[in-house]
Amino acid sequence: MNIGAQFYTVRDFCKTPEALDESMKKVADIGYRHIQLSGVCAYEADWMAERLKAYGLSADITHFDYGRIVNDTENTIRFHDTMGCRYIGIGSNPRGVTPEGLARMAEEVGPAVRKIAAAGHKFMYHNHHMEFARFEGKTFLDLLCETFTPEACGVTLDTYWVQAGGADPAMWLRRLAGRVDCVHFKDMVYEPADHGVRMAPVGGGNMNYPEILRACEDAGVKYAFVEQDNCYGEDPFLCLKKSYDWLRAQGLD
Numbered sequence: 001m002n003i004g005a006q007f008y009t010v011r012d013f014c015k016t017p018e019a020l021d022e023s024m025k026k027v028a029d030i031g032y033r034h035i036q037l038s039g040v041c042a043y044e045a046d047w048m049a050e051r052l053k054a055y056g057l058s059a060d061i062t063h064f065d066y067g068r069i070v071n072d073t074e075n076t077i078r079f080h081d082t083m084g085c086r087y088i089g090i091g092s093n094p095r096g097v098t099p100e101g102l103a104r105m106a107e108e109v110g111p112a113v114r115k116i117a118a119a120g121h122k123f124m125y126h127n128h129h130m131e132f133a134r135f136e137g138k139t140f141l142d143l144l145c146e147t148f149t150p151e152a153c154g155v156t157l158d159t160y161w162v163q164a165g166g167a168d169p170a171m172w173l174r175r176l177a178g179r180v181d182c183v184h185f186k187d188m189v190y191e192p193a194d195h196g197v198r199m200a201p202v203g204g205g206n207m208n209y210p211e212i213l214r215a216c217e218d219a220g221v222k223y224a225f226v227e228q229d230n231c232y233g234e235d236p237f238l239c240l241k242k243s244y245d246w247l248r249a250q251g252l253d
Contacts, residue, residue: 001216003247004034004060006184006227010236011039021051023237028055030241031248036182036225038063038091045082052083060223061087061124061156061182066094066109069123073112077119087182088116089124089156097130097140106147113152124182126156132165141172150178158184158227159212160199170208170215177219184227185209185243199228201239203246213250224252 005027007014014020020040027035037048037059052059062085068076069088080088095101095108113123131140138146144153157180159169173180187205191198202209216224226243228236 001213001221001252002034002060002223003032003244003252004036004223004225005030005032005240005244006036006038006225008036008039008063009226009228009231009240013236014040016041017043017047024051024055024057026237027240028057030237030244032057032240032244033253034058034060034223034225036061036063036089036227037085038089045079049083059083059085061085061089061225063089063091063126066090069112069116070108073115076112077116077121080121081119086120087122087124087154087156089126089182091126092128092130093125097128097133099135099140099143102140102143102147113148117151122154122181123152124154124156126184127158127165128161129165132162132167139167141176145176145179154179154181156180156182156184156225158186159207160184160186160188163188163207164197170211173212173215173219173221180216180219181222183216183221183224185212185224185247186226186228198232199230201228201242201246202226203249204242210250213252 010023013023035057093101093105095104116123155176162169162172185202187200187202187207189198189200189205228239231239
């Protein structure tokens with residue numbers, strides 16, 4: 001399983017191509033070799049391919065514009081081909097995390113995901129905690145998996161948000177084996193100062209990451225992308241380094 005950096009973590013440092021370029025260098029200097037492009041400025045695929053090569057990086061997954069996926073599928077595929085990026089993802093369901101929203105999304109995106117799969121790519125859906133609401137006993141993720149085959153739609157399982165939704169990340173990883181080529185890692189900790197639950201670098205919180213790592217192996221996860229949506233005033237690059245160092249200490253690449 002390869003360690004990656006989710007660029008949503010450093011989105012505030014990626015608002016222009018020049019800033020994005022510098023952030024890519026910083027992430028590569030930490031030791032990361034794989035990244036997810038999400039929350040950054042607009043960029044051209046040719047430019048990105050060149051910068052990735054310059055820093056020895058691979059962009060393996062995006063969170064891409066839903067409208068472009070649905071309405072401009074062929075160019076979306078070509079864009080990802082140019083970067084050498086296999087996985088084409090969305091961050092949530094723009095039509096709502098409900099059975100009705102899922103039905104609407106499936107109707108809209110169905111033709112696109114078939115083209116994406118035929119081109120050797122894979123469409124990926126990323127969860128938050130909302131996907132663990134229950135509808136007549138089934139979670140939204142259950143319904144998603146009933147709607148799409150594993151070949152048509154993978155799940156970028158965010159382990160933090162699984163736990164925030166009251167579910168067991170390790171159980172869900174094993175349950176989604178065959179769909180979870182990519183996952184998101186961040187940790188969860190209680191903060192006495194504000195009596196709140198916070199995100200933390202991996203290994204710096206209370207989630208059972210030794211078991212999560214075993215479940216990732218069982219499920220065949222290929223990429224674990226470190227994502228810390230909120231660093232609470234700490235340098236997000238330092239947070240990425242803390243996670244990277246802890247995961248490397250566990251034997252990950």
